Amino acid sequence: MSGSAETGKVGGFLTDEGRERFLAAYDRAMRCWPEPRAGREIGTRFGATYVHVYNEEAGGIPLVLLHGANSTSAAWSRCIAAFGADRPVYAVDTVGDAGRSVQTAPLRGPEDLSEWLDEVLDEVLDGRAQTRVHLVGMSYGGWIALVHATRTARRLASVTALDPPRALAPLKPSFLLGAIAAAVSGSDRRRRRFLGTLMGPEGSEGSEGSETTGGGTNEGQESEAYEGQMDLMLAAMRHFRPGTPHPQKIDDEPLRSLSVPVLVLLAELSAVxxxxxxxTRATALLPAATAWTETVPGARHVLPADVLSDLLPRFHAEVDAADGP
Incomplete structure (x- = not known):
């Protein structure tokens, strides 16, 4: 999603009233999350990081989720039940982005983001029998996930990147122009139109011809989740100044050297x-024996929940089985 800061800035809400309006929208969007759900803060060098937790008592390798810019952990609501059917799920609010995390020190580049995430993963795994996680990132979160995997794999069982911006291909000029116009216009109509190019129209589930399957939700719940997410992202654009660094291209050699299983899902109709x-670049560079790259037909940048609810659990189960007991 759109929204990242100049290097060295600390993100925060523009006003106390804006913070309250945003958090009210966040609470409404989170109603679509399934139960049991809990939450906790993790202290890091860059600030307090809020983590939503689902099915924490499950015994499988944990799943850690990183959302896109401005979208918060609410963006995962339609996938959580499928993701957490046999494993705990930890959805992280990225420090420096709109959400419940509170940034206190600047993130000066990819290295700082990786250090922040390493601290979060250490805390998630503290006290658990497992020593690694399946890391999944959507959009900007996908870029973070790949960046982290190229720097250290010590806590990773696998990494999944969902249409990660700039990691594998340049941003489209039309996306950049749209993001700038949405940010400076002050018009919710223009912002909503821009977000629609990323999310698709209501009821599309992010792709043309997508249908809800076993892990999905019914039509009324999908509408509630879509509108809740749209309102939340509009509130973020109105009221929050981000403190996250801009995504950057990941160089060839780090991609060639990835040592954990990798799944890259791309959107055929991505506006990004x-x-x-x-x-083409992912297929050429990622290790063929442990990497899978797929473009989802008809999908927009925000990939369909039903596709994710099907593909990701199967990928994680295959990785777990290959690792053995």
Whole structure:
């Protein structure tokens, strides 16, 4: 999603009233999360990081989720039940982005983001029998996930990147212009139109012809989740100044050297980058024996929940089985 800061800035709400309005929208969007759900704060060098937790008592390798810019952990609501059917799920509010995390020190680049995430993963795994997690990132979170995997794999069982911006292909000029116009216009109509290019129209589930399957939700719940997420992202654009660094291209050699299983899912109709170009680069560089790259037909940048609810649990189960007991 759109929204990242100049290097060295600390993100925060523009006003106390804006913070309250945003958090009210966040609470409404989180009503679509399934139970049992809990939450806790993790202290890091860069600030207090809020983590939503689902099915923590499950015994499988934990799943850690990183959302896109401005979208918060509420963006995962339609996938959580499927993701957490046999494992705990930890959805992290990225420090420096709109959400319940509170940034106190600047993130000066990818290295700082990786250090922040390493601290979060250490705390998530503290006291658990497992020593690694399946890391999944959506959009900007996908870029963070890949960046982290190229720097250290010590806590990773696998990494999944969902249409990660700039990691594999340049941003489209039309996306950049749209993001700038949405940010400076002050018009919710323009912002909503821009977000619609990323999310798709209501009821599309992010792709053309997508249908809800076993892990999905019914039509009324999908509408509630879509509108809740749209309102939340509009509130973030109105009231929050981000403190996250801009995504950057990941160089060839770090991608070639990835040592954990990798799944890259791209959106055929992504407004952010050229999916074909991203897939070509991923296929050429990622280790063939442990990496899978797929472009989802008809999908927009925010990939369909029913597709994610099907593909990701199967990928994680295959990785777990290959690792053995």
């Amino acid at each position: 980058h050229a999916a074909r170009r991203a897939q």
